[in-house]
Amino acid sequence: MSEERLISKKDVLEKLRISYGQLYRWKRKGLIPEDWFIRQSTFTGQETFFPADKIIARIERIKEMKENLPLDELANLITSQVNEKLEVAFSRLRNLGWLDEQVVKICHINCGKEADKQTLPLADTLCVGVLSKLEKTARSEEIDLAKQTLDRAISKGLMERVRSERLFLYLLRKRLAAAGISAEISLVIISQEGAMFDPGIEVVQSVDLQGVLETIKLDFGHQDGSAGNARRSREEQEPSENG
Amino acid sequence: MNDKGNSASISGAGTIGGGTYTRITISGAGKITGDIIAEELRISGAGKVQGRAEATQIVASGSAVFTEDVVSDEMRVSGSARVEGRAKVKEMKCSGTFKVAGGLSSEYIKTTGDLHVGGDVEAEIFKATGGFKIDGLLSADKVEVHIGGRCQAKEIGGARIEVERGGWKEKGIILDGLIKLFSGGGIAELRTAQIEGDEIRLEDTIADVVRGKEVEIGQGCHITLVEYSESLRIHPNAKVDKQTKI
Numbered sequence: 001m002s003e004e005r006l007i008s009k010k011d012v013l014e015k016l017r018i019s020y021g022q023l024y025r026w027k028r029k030g031l032i033p034e035d036w037f038i039r040q041s042t043f044t045g046q047e048t049f050f051p052a053d054k055i056i057a058r059i060e061r062i063k064e065m066k067e068n069l070p071l072d073e074l075a076n077l078i079t080s081q082v083n084e085k086l087e088v089a090f091s092r093l094r095n096l097g098w099l100d101e102q103v104v105k106i107c108h109i110n111c112g113k114e115a116d117k118q119t120l121p122l123a124d125t126l127c128v129g130v131l132s133k134l135e136k137t138a139r140s141e142e143i144d145l146a147k148q149t150l151d152r153a154i155s156k157g158l159m160e161r162v163r164s165e166r167l168f169l170y171l172l173r174k175r176l177a178a179a180g181i182s183a184e185i186s187l188v189i190i191s192q193e194g195a196m197f198d199p200g201i202e203v204v205q206s207v208d209l210q211g212v213l214e215t216i217k218l219d220f221g222h223q224d225g226s227a228g229n230a231r232r233s234r235e236e237q238e239p240s241e242n243g
Numbered sequence: 244m245n246d247k248g249n250s251a252s253i254s255g256a257g258t259i260g261g262g263t264y265t266r267i268t269i270s271g272a273g274k275i276t277g278d279i280i281a282e283e284l285r286i287s288g289a290g291k292v293q294g295r296a297e298a299t300q301i302v303a304s305g306s307a308v309f310t311e312d313v314v315s316d317e318m319r320v321s322g323s324a325r326v327e328g329r330a331k332v333k334e335m336k337c338s339g340t341f342k343v344a345g346g347l348s349s350e351y352i353k354t355t356g357d358l359h360v361g362g363d364v365e366a367e368i369f370k371a372t373g374g375f376k377i378d379g380l381l382s383a384d385k386v387e388v389h390i391g392g393r394c395q396a397k398e399i400g401g402a403r404i405e406v407e408r409g410g411w412k413e414k415g416i417i418l419d420g421l422i423k424l425f426s427g428g429g430i431a432e433l434r435t436a437q438i439e440g441d442e443i444r445l446e447d448t449i450a451d452v453v454r455g456k457e458v459e460i461g462q463g464c465h466i467t468l469v470e471y472s473e474s475l476r477i478h479p480n481a482k483v484d485k486q487t488k489i
Contacts, residue, residue: 009439010454010470010489014489019402019441019456020400020401020402020439020440020441020454020455020456021384021401021402021403021440021441022402023400024382024383024384024400024401024402024439025384025402027382028348028365028382046436046437046451046452
């Protein structure tokens with residue numbers, strides 16, 4: 001892996017037009033992770049640098065989202081540590097068109113009377129999101145296979161990896177023919193972007209896991225009040241949300 | 244020890260276990276062994292909590308020791324208190340001596356006593372009129388310091404940072420000298436490596452770097468480097484080695 005490009009604090013403030021106050025406030029709220037602050041000695045003394053791509057993306061996200069959300073809620077949403085606990089209300093998923101019968105059945109979601117009041121953990125929501133994308137092209141046993149693959153991957157730390165790596169889920173089919181008999185096998189692979197396969201393989205579909213996760217988070221973020229509060233933070237809102 | 248509901252009070256010497264209480268009062272010498280959750284915790288004698296303390300209100304007017312983290316909506320220290328873990332408070336008032344080994348975070352911090360923090364201090368508003376020593380970063384939306392002793396922080400950052408000369412220094416050289424004499428040559432100044440903020444007003448501050456939008460370097464300051472983006476004013480009685488407009 002190549003060295004990350006660094007940007008100085010001064011340049012961050014200037015380029016993104018934010019103030020010291022905002023930067024420190026966001027740091028306090030955990031919106032900017034501690035380990036992004038990289039100390040380096042320069043001829044003028046100590047200076048702070050950031051991984052350029054990460055900090056620019058993060059600050060742009062904060063700026064765009066803080067219009068609609070109190071800073072604390074934004075903090076819950078954006079910080080990866082809390083994300084594990086993020087839960088998405090059923091009704092939201094239904095509105096996104098992600099909850100159809102087949103997906104519901106495969107994911108063993110309990111769709112009782114109270115279903116709309118229920119929430120799903122983030123990992124399950126990711127599954128639902130991915131499966132609903134596959135649903136149009138995949139056969140039902142392939143969806144089942146994808147579900148199994150995702151479950152296995154999640155138990156092996158997929159949620160951690162998907163934050164930092166651009167992972168895709170590939171649904172593949174390969175036809176084997178010998179002695180007049182032919183058979184088709186389906187494969188599901190989770191791999192980094194740009195995986196290459198042998199020419200006999202047909203890539204039925206590829207799903208960008210990070211993209212799905214992003215959609216979930218953003219959609220969750222853009223709703224106000226009601227459903228999003230299924231997991232309301234204990235902290236109350238601060239009076240000064242001018243950041 | 245008498246129990247009232249799920250309240251406990253130690254007025255002689257005693258030990259109580261951890262658990263959930265409405266009210267805990269220690270006026271003699273008391274020890275709590277285990278984690279506690281309480282609405283109110285009052286220590287006016289000598290108290291020690293061996294565990295994590297979570298209480299809506301904590302009042303320490305005697306001598307209090309917390310061996311782990313403290314979480315509270317309102318914490319007042321008028322005696323001496325020591326937290327060996329981290330303190331997470333909403334409103335913190337200290338008029339005595341307060342030592343926190345880990346970090347201290349609170350929406351509002353007011354200290355007129357002596358504050359020692361081994362880690363970072365995070366607040367929306369930080370007001371100090373006494374002395375303090377912060378080994379990490381002092382970060383607050385508003386930092387207001389009236390120097391009343393030796394003030395020290397590794398770094399300071401926030402939106403508005405104001406450091407003023409303490410009350411008694413204005414009362415003349417004699418009193419100033421006397422106090423210096425009695426406090427063991429105690430210097431009333433703020434020392435830090437770096438101050439970063441949008442509006443910065445300083446007096447009696449010794450710093451390596453000051454970075455800000457609007458910067459005012461007042462009397463008694465010695466700053467090695469000032470970087471400002473909009474305005475800079477330097478008092479004739481202040482020393483700035485190098486200044487750059489960015």
